[in-house]
Amino acid sequence: MAKKSISLSKEFLKGLWDDNPVLRMLLGLCPTLAVTNSAINGLSMGLATTFVLLSSSIIISLLRKVIPHQVRIAGYIVIIATFVTVADKFLAAYLPEISKALGPYVPLIVVNCLILGRQEAFSSKNGVGRSIIDALGMGLGFVFVLVVLGSIREILGSATLFNIQVLGDWFNPWMIMILPPGAFLTLGLLIGLGNWLNERKVKI
Amino acid sequence: MNLLLLFISAAIVNNFVLTYFLGICPFVGVSKRVSSAVSMGLAVMFVMTITAAVTWLIYHLLLVPYQIEILEYVSFILVIASLVQLVEMFIKKVSKPLYDTLGIFLPLITTNCAILGLALFSVLREYSFIESLVFGIGAGAGFTLALVIMAGIREELELSNIPKPFRGAGITMIVAGSLALAFMGFAGLISM
Numbered sequence: 001m002a003k004k005s006i007s008l009s010k011e012f013l014k015g016l017w018d019d020n021p022v023l024r025m026l027l028g029l030c031p032t033l034a035v036t037n038s039a040i041n042g043l044s045m046g047l048a049t050t051f052v053l054l055s056s057s058i059i060i061s062l063l064r065k066v067i068p069h070q071v072r073i074a075g076y077i078v079i080i081a082t083f084v085t086v087a088d089k090f091l092a093a094y095l096p097e098i099s100k101a102l103g104p105y106v107p108l109i110v111v112n113c114l115i116l117g118r119q120e121a122f123s124s125k126n127g128v129g130r131s132i133i134d135a136l137g138m139g140l141g142f143v144f145v146l147v148v149l150g151s152i153r154e155i156l157g158s159a160t161l162f163n164i165q166v167l168g169d170w171f172n173p174w175m176i177m178i179l180p181p182g183a184f185l186t187l188g189l190l191i192g193l194g195n196w197l198n199e200r201k202v203k204i
Numbered sequence: 205m206n207l208l209l210l211f212i213s214a215a216i217v218n219n220f221v222l223t224y225f226l227g228i229c230p231f232v233g234v235s236k237r238v239s240s241a242v243s244m245g246l247a248v249m250f251v252m253t254i255t256a257a258v259t260w261l262i263y264h265l266l267l268v269p270y271q272i273e274i275l276e277y278v279s280f281i282l283v284i285a286s287l288v289q290l291v292e293m294f295i296k297k298v299s300k301p302l303y304d305t306l307g308i309f310l311p312l313i314t315t316n317c318a319i320l321g322l323a324l325f326s327v328l329r330e331y332s333f334i335e336s337l338v339f340g341i342g343a344g345a346g347f348t349l350a351l352v353i354m355a356g357i358r359e360e361l362e363l364s365n366i367p368k369p370f371r372g373a374g375i376t377m378i379v380a381g382s383l384a385l386a387f388m389g390f391a392g393l394i395s396m
Binding site (some may be wrong): 112181195 | 221224225226227228229232275277278281282285300311316317319324325329367369370376377378379382384388
């Protein structure tokens with residue numbers, strides 16, 4: 001839990017690495033694994049999630065004294081679902097291709113534990129300013145992991161990055177990387193790498 | 205016969221956890237012991253079956269006639285949240301030890317994407333009432349299957365020497381990857 005003494009910049013940066021939602025806290029794994037078969041899908045999913053996280057954080061931190069404690073989870077979920085509907089309709093109207101590629105995973109942002117987790121742990125206890133910073137940091141940390149994961153899988157699985165060919169014809173794409181097992185394997189290795197880097201940082 | 209195919213497809217070929225990545229949180233969180241994995245799986249299966257029936261009724265008898273499909277997500281998640289609350293009270297009353305084992309993960313079934321995913325998929329694929337019911341049971345069975353296999357492997361893993369950074373979540377993901385690879389062998393068993 002964040003203490004008041006933590007500076008705003010630290011509040012922002014903790015989402016990127018120390019408390020990274022995916023690598024450190026293992027939140028929001030479903031979309032992380034499901035849509036990262038290309039970098040562009042990962043990016044759009046990350047941005048959509050950040051939008052929902054940011055908007056619902058603002059509303060919930062404004063309403064934190066109004067929502068009764070007993071029904072708070074239901075209240076949060078309704079607010080989150082509303083913003084997800086907005087994001088879903090926006091994508092379908094302006095970016096139909098991406099909306100099609102992400103499929104049912106856009107509505108599934110509603111049940112992304114990352115969003116509900118941040119509301120419960122942060123926005124319901126902090127003011128609007130801090131909640132915005134926290135949401136932005138967490139959102140960017142999420143985007144970061146999704147883009148890295150999507151890039152690795154896209155380069156190895158289809159020899160392209162953001163639909164531009166990066167590896168020559170000599171490279172035989174590893175089909176497995178864009179299929180479900182590739183998602184699990186890549187994320188497992190990334191989590192291991194994150195832990196390893198963290199341990200070294202502590203030792204030095 | 206079609207219903208049987210639908211069941212097998214939802215449970216094995218298109219396993220929710222290993223091919224759609226739905227319900228990964230409990231898959232990682234509750235898969236340490238086989239016994240708690242079984243009860244968690246059964247609780248999810250129960251909620252899934254009821255959800256499939258109730259959301260179908262709400263969508264086709266309420267949202268479509270009044271043309272308020274835009275409320276789809278909001279109404280589905282409310283139904284799921286109240287159902288989970290009901291199941292929680294039921295389990296607490298009937299079996300206290302089971303309630304204590306499941307702990308925090310019981311209320312978290314609400315945010316289990318597998319449940320909402322199930323409701324969304326059956327709307328998307330325009331299943332009839334019976335079909336979505338079978339789909340719900342099949343998906344629940346598939347979830348239980350994946351969870352129990354995973355728990356079995358993790359009990360063995362505890363005894364093995366794993367590089368330190370990979371302990372916990374890292375190795376779980378890699379094992380899940382190999383499991384997904386194994387389940388891919390079922391692809392083509394049924395084409396739906």
